[in-house]
Amino acid sequence: MKTDLRSLTLDELQSEMINIGEAKFRAKQIYRWLHVKYADSFDEMTDLSASLREKLSDNYTIGTLKQVKKLVSKEDNTTKYLFELENNYIIESVFMQYSYGNTVCISTQAGCRMGCSFCASTLDGVEKSLEPSEMLSQIYNIEKDKGENISHVVLMGSGEPLDNYDNVIKFIKILNSKEGKNMGQRHITLSTCGLINKMYDLAGEGLQITLAVSLHAPNDAVRNAIMPISKANPMDKLMEACRNYTEKTKRRVTFEYALIKGVNDSADNAKELASRLKGMLCHVNLIPINDVKERNYVRSTNETIKHFEDILVSRGIETTVRRKLGSDIDAACGQLRKRYKDEMQ
Numbered sequence: 001m002k003t004d005l006r007s008l009t010l011d012e013l014q015s016e017m018i019n020i021g022e023a024k025f026r027a028k029q030i031y032r033w034l035h036v037k038y039a040d041s042f043d044e045m046t047d048l049s050a051s052l053r054e055k056l057s058d059n060y061t062i063g064t065l066k067q068v069k070k071l072v073s074k075e076d077n078t079t080k081y082l083f084e085l086e087n088n089y090i091i092e093s094v095f096m097q098y099s100y101g102n103t104v105c106i107s108t109q110a111g112c113r114m115g116c117s118f119c120a121s122t123l124d125g126v127e128k129s130l131e132p133s134e135m136l137s138q139i140y141n142i143e144k145d146k147g148e149n150i151s152h153v154v155l156m157g158s159g160e161p162l163d164n165y166d167n168v169i170k171f172i173k174i175l176n177s178k179e180g181k182n183m184g185q186r187h188i189t190l191s192t193c194g195l196i197n198k199m200y201d202l203a204g205e206g207l208q209i210t211l212a213v214s215l216h217a218p219n220d221a222v223r224n225a226i227m228p229i230s231k232a233n234p235m236d237k238l239m240e241a242c243r244n245y246t247e248k249t250k251r252r253v254t255f256e257y258a259l260i261k262g263v264n265d266s267a268d269n270a271k272e273l274a275s276r277l278k279g280m281l282c283h284v285n286l287i288p289i290n291d292v293k294e295r296n297y298v299r300s301t302n303e304t305i306k307h308f309e310d311i312l313v314s315r316g317i318e319t320t321v322r323r324k325l326g327s328d329i330d331a332a333c334g335q336l337r338k339r340y341k342d343e344m345q
């Protein structure tokens with residue numbers, strides 16, 4: 001198989017060029033084409049000689065994605081994209097406009113094997129862990145399509161980023177590299193269902209990215225019922241891993257908590273959550289859950305959400321309720337992809 005140049009760091013690209021007898025500075029030129037100008041073919045690299053372009057295309061590929069569907073919200077310009085990879089695998093990405101800048105939510109795997117009961121991405125398991133180029137291309141394609149700069153990225157599409165650890169770290173390094181898109185680490189948020197061992201690894205990487213942890217429960221009993229990974233990753237140890245992340249990085253951890261009617265949204269749940277998080281450098285993001293028809297899960301009422309928020313805030317826990325964007329094109333997390341796949345079968 002040919003090496004995909006878009007998945008290489010600049011250092012790796014330099015070694016590659018030296019290996020094929022080219023000058024080292026060529027690597028910077030090519031890297032710029034791949035990560036600043038978003039070239040999808042060697043033909044576009046017009047400042048390289050025709051013979052070098054031919055040599056490159058004989059020996060290498062460039063990871064690209066094919067856009068197969070796009071839905072634009074008339075309310076707020078939120079845009080959902082479906083991209084196709086090899087073997088007809090489908091991934092979903094979302095463009096969102098916030099006051100602080102344009103954000104893209106990317107997928108890190110096609111499907112997911114974590115099995116959270118409220119999530120549509122995991123219903124058919126994992127099909128593929130994405131290469132760095134396939135994660136980068138989601139951002140590059142959307143930036144080209146929208147004609148606007150993307151300043152923030154969240155790893156909250158389908159897949160568990162820490163279950164595709166090496167590729168995700170490489171992706172972050174390439175995205176952050178000053179010779180590439182140069183996106184600030186603090187503009188990158190990685191969301192995990194809480195794989196404790198990998199959270200320690202991540203804390204040791206010396207990165208300044210924001211860590212978001214999908215908590216969704218105040219204790220192991222509630223969490224075990226909706227998140228199978230919770231059994232091997234219990235809350236006490238999870239909290240320790242979060243504290244370690246904060247100590248190592250000095251960064252505040254975000255806890256995501258999707259409110260499901262009658263499952264995790266009682267006043268007692270809120271009080272227990274508050275006492276668990278007391279004293280931690282953290283932030284809670286309450287998410288009105290997207291209904292999952294396969295599971296009979298229903299979103300908590302607005303009153304319940306407000307009450308839950310009030311309890312946390314009154315106990316000193318910084319809390320926000322996630323604003324819903326693009327409700328006219330709403331297809332819950334991973335459900336657009338799921339529907340598309342079902343239709344194609």
Ligand code: SAH
Pocket residue numbers: 114116118119120155156157158159160161191192193194212213214256258287288289290291292332333
């Ligand atoms: N695997 C990672 C990242 C992908 S999921 C993780 O678990 O964090 C991104 C976020 O969407 C997670 O917080 C996840 O729990 C949440 N999510 C999944 N299904 C949802 C739904 N139906 N409604 C609201 N949030 C959902």
